[in-house]
Amino acid sequence: MSPPTTRRRRRAHDPESVLATAVGVFNERGYDGTSMEDLARALGVTKSAIYHHVPGKEQLLARALERALDGLSAVVGDERAASGGPAIERLEWAVRQSVHILVDRLPYVTLLLRVRGNSRTEQAALERRREFEGFISRLVKEAAAEGSIRPDVDPALVTRLLSGTVSSITEWYRPAPGASADDLADALLKMTFSGLRV
Amino acid sequence: MSPPTTRRRRRAHDPESVLATAVGVFNERGYDGTSMEDLARALGVTKSAIYHHVPGKEQLLARALERALDGLSAVVGDERAASGGPAIERLEWAVRQSVHILVDRLPYVTLLLRVRGNSRTEQAALERRREFEGFISRLVKEAAAEGSIRPDVDPALVTRLLSGTVSSITEWYRPAPGASADDLADALLKMTFSGLRV
DNA sequence: TTGTCAACTGACCGAATGTTCGGTAAACAC
DNA sequence: GTGTTTACCGAACATTCGGTCAGTTGACAA
Numbered sequence: 001m002s003p004p005t006t007r008r009r010r011r012a013h014d015p016e017s018v019l020a021t022a023v024g025v026f027n028e029r030g031y032d033g034t035s036m037e038d039l040a041r042a043l044g045v046t047k048s049a050i051y052h053h054v055p056g057k058e059q060l061l062a063r064a065l066e067r068a069l070d071g072l073s074a075v076v077g078d079e080r081a082a083s084g085g086p087a088i089e090r091l092e093w094a095v096r097q098s099v100h101i102l103v104d105r106l107p108y109v110t111l112l113l114r115v116r117g118n119s120r121t122e123q124a125a126l127e128r129r130r131e132f133e134g135f136i137s138r139l140v141k142e143a144a145a146e147g148s149i150r151p152d153v154d155p156a157l158v159t160r161l162l163s164g165t166v167s168s169i170t171e172w173y174r175p176a177p178g179a180s181a182d183d184l185a186d187a188l189l190k191m192t193f194s195g196l197r198v
Numbered sequence: 199m200s201p202p203t204t205r206r207r208r209r210a211h212d213p214e215s216v217l218a219t220a221v222g223v224f225n226e227r228g229y230d231g232t233s234m235e236d237l238a239r240a241l242g243v244t245k246s247a248i249y250h251h252v253p254g255k256e257q258l259l260a261r262a263l264e265r266a267l268d269g270l271s272a273v274v275g276d277e278r279a280a281s282g283g284p285a286i287e288r289l290e291w292a293v294r295q296s297v298h299i300l301v302d303r304l305p306y307v308t309l310l311l312r313v314r315g316n317s318r319t320e321q322a323a324l325e326r327r328r329e330f331e332g333f334i335s336r337l338v339k340e341a342a343a344e345g346s347i348r349p350d351v352d353p354a355l356v357t358r359l360l361s362g363t364v365s366s367i368t369e370w371y372r373p374a375p376g377a378s379a380d381d382l383a384d385a386l387l388k389m390t391f392s393g394l395r396v
Numbered sequence: 397t398t399g400t401c402a403a404c405t406g407a408c409c410g411a412a413t414g415t416t417c418g419g420t421a422a423a424c425a426c
Numbered sequence: 427g428t429g430t431t432t433a434c435c436g437a438a439c440a441t442t443c444g445g446t447c448a449g450t451t452g453a454c455a456a
């Protein structure tokens with residue numbers, strides 16, 4: 001009847017739940033600042049139990065980063081599939097989609113944006129991340145060539161500032177009933193596209 | 199006669215040069231991802247030599263964070279001393295000053311913005327950082343109350359997005375002869391205050 | 397009731413960590 | 427020259443690291 005009851009918890013974890021908890025701890029203390037002992041404590045289990053579910057620490061990182069990068073890659077793919085229209089509108093759409101991915105996969109994207117390239121796993125993630133940045137960069141350049149972006153700011157600089165604004169969301173955003181990803185994207189686009197000043 | 203020894207430098211390091219190198223490596227690999235062995239290699243000396251100049255790893259972090267926070271505190275102090283005028287202009291000034299500090303003390307501020315609170319040193323730095331964020335937050339609220347900021351975005355959200363845009367500069371900015379801090383601040387303020395769209 | 401099996405423990409491993417310390421030699425003062 | 431100071435080395439230190447492995451336990455099927 002009752003699925004998992006309040007009985008003595010025997011099967012408490014699986015690879016998915018371990019990953020979810022791990023990413024949370026990684027984001028709190030940083031990947032390098034997190035020991036497998038820290039993870040075990042957060043899971044309510046001994047260190048060795050973790051290795052029953054996942055191959056090791058670096059694999060946890062790899063799986064988390066993959067989840068973030070797949071989300072961003074999907075944005076690129078969707079734009080390729082349905083291109084057309086002014087670049088400025090496609091850029092706006094891409095920014096909005098990015099914010100959505102960022103909010104939907106918040107812990108994973110947060111982890112991705114903190115990667116420094118200390119291992120091959122991290123280096124590979126950085127390379128995929130750069131591909132996404134190139135995608136945004138191309139849209140900005142197109143929009144600038146179209147004449148849709150103010151000409152007194154270097155497009156490369158615009159790309160950096162715009163991407164930075166989106167990325168910085170991970171540093172403070174916390175899911176709440178009041179705030180949807182769309183409202184957040186609206187506010188961000190209002191500021192960056194139309195400006196704060198009345 | 200001669201100022202401090204310009205002679206053959208067999209004694210190559212002092213606390214200052216060790217700090218400068220250390221902060222560089224901390225930013226490359228992350229503080230927790232950096233071992234004293236890594237530091238020693240970057241300095242071209244053995245691990246133990248480092249302890250001749252500085253008390254330890256955490257003190258290096260503490261000194262670096264202090265350098266960043268003192269810069270930001272100075273911005274708050276200067277605004278207090280010379281307040282007056284519309285809040286929107288004081289906000290613009292504060293953002294410009296922040297960009298300057300960020301560029302002038304780039305490696306130190308970069309390190310500060312990556313702190314997660316893993317030690318008491320980091321927690322203390324986070325607390326001082328929050329004070330600065332409160333300062334910006336107050337300016338935004340004042341400017342909103344003045345009616346100088348578009349009313350369709352929550353001031354708290356504006357604070358977050360604006361601070362995030364400034365902070366994200368550390369993730370890509372590299373000093374170059376072509377780009378001054380003032381040009382960078384101009385571009386950032388154009389985007390966030392007036393908007394990218396023509 | 398018994399057998400099976402996934403979930404988990406506890407003891408352990410070698411390597412790496414931050415730090416200490418006794419010694420050494422180059423630079424400088426006299 | 428001699429003596430002192432100062433930058434540095436090399437070997438160790440206690441601890442923690444990520445990871446292994448032989449078992450134990452409880453849930454469930456037959």
